[in-house]
Amino acid sequence: MNKYFSSPFLAxxxxxxxxxxxxxxxxxxxxxxxxxxxxxxxxxMLGLGFAAVSFFMGSPNAMSHLKLAVIGAAIGxxxxxxxxxxxxxxx
Numbered sequence: 001m002n003k004y005f006s007s008p009f010l011a012x013x014x015x016x017x018x019x020x021x022x023x024x025x026x027x028x029x030x031x032x033x034x035x036x037x038x039x040x041x042x043x044x045m046l047g048l049g050f051a052a053v054s055f056f057m058g059s060p061n062a063m064s065h066l067k068l069a070v071i072g073a074a075i076g077x078x079x080x081x082x083x084x085x086x087x088x089x090x091x
Contacts, residue, residue: 032083035079036079036080036083040075040076040077040079041076041077042076043072043076044069044072044073044074044075044076044077045073045076047068047069047072047073047076048069048070048073050065050069051065051066051068051069051070052066054066
């Protein structure tokens, strides 16, 4: 029983200095950079792929899918520029 208790306790003591020096701002910047750099472009590409498949399969809603996919891709790939524009308005 003592062996099982000591491992998590020692791990918590080892990681506590890292957790104490972590700031909310740096964590939020990391989440933001991951979102802008990975998730938004991936979502834009998936949307364009879905619209292309819908268009080639002859769906009656293909043009609306394509329009929405282009808007989504513009937002996805233009995310850093949009965020910098909003930041410049705030400051």
